Amino acid sequence: MKKIITICILTIVTFLAFAQASFAISPSPTPVVSKIEEQINNLKDRIASRVAQLNLVEKRGILGTITDISETQFTITDMSGNNRLVDVDELTKFSTPSSQKSFGISDLSKGTVVGVVGLYNKDSRRLLARFVDVQNMPKVYSGGILSINKTSFTFTFATVKSDTITVSVEDVTKTLSYTKAGGLVRSGFSKLSVAQRVVVVGFPDIHDKNTILASRVIIFPDIPANPKIPLVKPEDIAPITSTGSGKKLTPITK
Amino acid sequence: MRIEKIILAIAGVFAGLFVAGIAFYIYQTTRTISPSSIKTITLQKPTPADGSSVLLAIESPADESVTTSRIVTVSGKTDPSATVMVTTDTQDNIVSPSGSGAFSLTVTLPVGENRIFVTSIMPDGQENQKQLTVSVVTDNF
Numbered sequence: 221m222k223k224i225i226t227i228c229i230l231t232i233v234t235f236l237a238f239a240q241a242s243f244a245i246s247p248s249p250t251p252v253v254s255k256i257e258e259q260i261n262n263l264k265d266r267i268a269s270r271v272a273q274l275n276l277v278e279k280r281g282i283l284g285t286i287t288d289i290s291e292t293q294f295t296i297t298d299m300s301g302n303n304r305l306v307d308v309d310e311l312t313k314f315s316t317p318s319s320q321k322s323f324g325i326s327d328l329s330k331g332t333v334v335g336v337v338g339l340y341n342k343d344s345r346r347l348l349a350r351f352v353d354v355q356n357m358p359k360v361y362s363g364g365i366l367s368i369n370k371t372s373f374t375f376t377f378a379t380v381k382s383d384t385i386t387v388s389v390e391d392v393t394k395t396l397s398y399t400k401a402g403g404l405v406r407s408g409f410s411k412l413s414v415a416q417r418v419v420v421v422g423f424p425d426i427h428d429k430n431t432i433l434a435s436r437v438i439i440f441p442d443i444p445a446n447p448k449i450p451l452v453k454p455e456d457i458a459p460i461t462s463t464g465s466g467k468k469l470t471p472i473t474k
Numbered sequence: 475m476r477i478e479k480i481i482l483a484i485a486g487v488f489a490g491l492f493v494a495g496i497a498f499y500i501y502q503t504t505r506t507i508s509p510s511s512i513k514t515i516t517l518q519k520p521t522p523a524d525g526s527s528v529l530l531a532i533e534s535p536a537d538e539s540v541t542t543s544r545i546v547t548v549s550g551k552t553d554p555s556a557t558v559m560v561t562t563d564t565q566d567n568i569v570s571p572s573g574s575g576a577f578s579l580t581v582t583l584p585v586g587e588n589r590i591f592v593t594s595i596m597p598d599g600q601e602n603q604k605q606l607t608v609s610v611v612t613d614n615f
Contacts, residue, residue, distance in 0.1 A: 335586060398559075398568050436566065444599035447598065
């Protein structure tokens with residue numbers, strides 16, 4: 221019996237010894253921290269803090285329309301429709317294409333389209349502006365041609381948002397045509413046709429907000445217009461027949 | 475006699491745990507997974523999440539990015555049969571994607587804030603457009 225007890229005790233001791241070895245951890249630091257170690261730890265903390273700060277802030281550039289403005293900050297609605305907060309300090313530089321003289325935040329107003337480049341804080345979601353530039357950007361539209369006026373060199377087209385826009389083709393307008401076989405080549409106003417897919421880049425006419433003065437027109441003869449755009453093709457229009465009473469029937473379009 | 479039994483029982487439990495632990499360790503370190511038991515997971519083709527039926531994913535440049543180079547590479551993925559149009563405020567570029575749907579082209583941007591419109595147009599006229607803001611700066615800040 222004594223032998224069995226001895227074997228058992230030996231087994232337990234061996235097992236505990238293995239368990240100790242497997243759960244061994246690094247030796248605990250000595251309680252006395254030397255001055256050098258303290259300095260190293262301090263430096264480590266500062267580096268870690270700086271790295272965290274650098275990761276938190278990044279350079280970003282946004283475009284949008286000013287919706288609210290004060291002396292040190294303004295809010296813009298960006299191209300995606302989100303409100304963005306922009307802070308301004310003494311290092312922020314302002315510029316506008318229309319004026320060469322000094323320009324500042326007091327010259328900005330609601331509705332102005334600006335581009336802002338600065339330091340974006342991911343935590344506070346605010347942009348500290350370094351450059352604020354007033355923008356005069358062209359509009360870019362994609363749609364299908366509804367009608368063409370060959371005498372006034374204008375055409376109307378519809379977009380996916382159901383906007384009907386009149387485009388004035390000027391002398392400076394560059395008209396291009398794209399086909400898979402021929403690539404992007406120069407074209408002309410005479411090549412436009414109803415229901416054709418078209419991309420228009422231009423500026424709104426100051427006299428008529430619904431008219432675009434085109435700087436570039438790109439037509440796609442091979443690709444139909446977006447099916448979401450309601451277009452009336454020439455072949456869809458029924459011929460107008462005479463009733464014999466002097467009045468002509470006109471097709472009802474909804 | 476009773477104490478002896480208890481000690482013996484405890485010793486037996488510990489000895490059993492010890493042996494089981496060693497057996498489990500040996501099993502874990504020596505086991506091999508047969509190729510037939512490996513389950514292959516195939517990712518489904520990504521579908522556009524923005525309401526459009528045309529896939530368009532832009533890989534570069536990142537929206538709202540700031541760069542010091544005026545030459546910017548626009549790359550991404552779309553349907554292989556689509557036509558990709560990249561329009562900036564000053565120029566237009568049109569490319570056809572590769573068989574895998576990947577496309578890449580370079581555009582030259584003026585200094586300042588720029589918009590890049592990337593439009594993927596399907597042969598049936600359906601389209602998906604994404605707009606990026608890319609700023610070119612010459613001053614370091």
